[in-house]
Amino acid sequence: MSPQKRTLAALSALLMTLLGVLGGSQAALASDAGQSSATPDGTRVTAVGTQYRTLVLPPAPTEAEVGGDFGITAVPTISPTVAVSYANPGQQYGCEYGTMCAWAWDTSQNKWKIFHLYNCRTYALSNWIGDGGWDNNQTTGTVARFYGSNGSTQVLSPSTAFERRHPISWNPVYYIRNC
Numbered sequence: 001m002s003p004q005k006r007t008l009a010a011l012s013a014l015l016m017t018l019l020g021v022l023g024g025s026q027a028a029l030a031s032d033a034g035q036s037s038a039t040p041d042g043t044r045v046t047a048v049g050t051q052y053r054t055l056v057l058p059p060a061p062t063e064a065e066v067g068g069d070f071g072i073t074a075v076p077t078i079s080p081t082v083a084v085s086y087a088n089p090g091q092q093y094g095c096e097y098g099t100m101c102a103w104a105w106d107t108s109q110n111k112w113k114i115f116h117l118y119n120c121r122t123y124a125l126s127n128w129i130g131d132g133g134w135d136n137n138q139t140t141g142t143v144a145r146f147y148g149s150n151g152s153t154q155v156l157s158p159s160t161a162f163e164r165r166h167p168i169s170w171n172p173v174y175y176i177r178n179c
Contacts, residue, residue, distance in 0.1 A: 059089045074129040076104040076113050076170075082123070083116040095135040100144055100159075100178040102134040104170055120179035122151075128173060133166020134159065138179065147175040 087093045087103075088111055095101035099118045104127075106113040112132075117123060136144050138161040146156035155172040159165060 056090060056092055074105065074107045074127045076106055076115075076128045077126045078115050078117075079124045079126070080121070082118065085114045085116070086111040087114060088112075095137045097137055098139060100134060100136050100138055100176075102132065102176065103166075104128040104132040105130055117176065117178040122147075122175050122177045124175055125170065125173060128170035130170065131167035132170050133164070133168055135164045136161045136178075138162075142179050144179065145177045146173045147177065148172055149174045151175055 085093065086106070086109055093101075093114060095114075096116070099116050101114055101116055103112045103114045104125075105111075115123075134144070136142070136159045138144070140161055142161045144159045145154055146158075147153060148155040151174070156168060
């Protein structure tokens with residue numbers, strides 16, 4: 001995929017997420033525009049050929065899961081940086097085809113922070129505390145792996161595209177290799 005198409009796909013996904021945050025349903029907005037169709041598993045195909053899988057995010061974690069009485073502020077980050085979006089608990093969001101989307105609770109926003117991992121590489125996680133999840137919507141057969149603090153020991157089972165998994169505990173995970 002060319003850099004221009006990747007950029008267009010990422011911008012399209014971000015726009016769909018933002019429109020959903022502003023109160024519209026992504027499915028309703030897309031169908032009203034006549035630009036997409038849905039499959040039974042929630043995959044959405046737009047006019048530009050980008051596939052989205054629509055997910056409903058889980059409820060907010062409990063205080064105990066994100067620091068309890070200690071008032072820990074957990075602002076999850078990733079390095080190198082990737083496109084991110086935010087969604088409320090129970091809200092739908094789209095994960096574009098060719099991307100692994102992973103989400104963690106951001107206590108500073110009281111929302112799920114969704115990371116869109118497109119480029120094949122190892123990503124370092126910071127402040128991914130408590131439960132979250134992922135949608136491996138990469139190309140068929142692509143395997144993502146999850147590593148602990150030493151960077152070589154797998155701490156969660158590998159994920160083969162098109163797997164979705166939640167809830168999972170991010171506590172033991174320090175790195176994600178999305179391909």
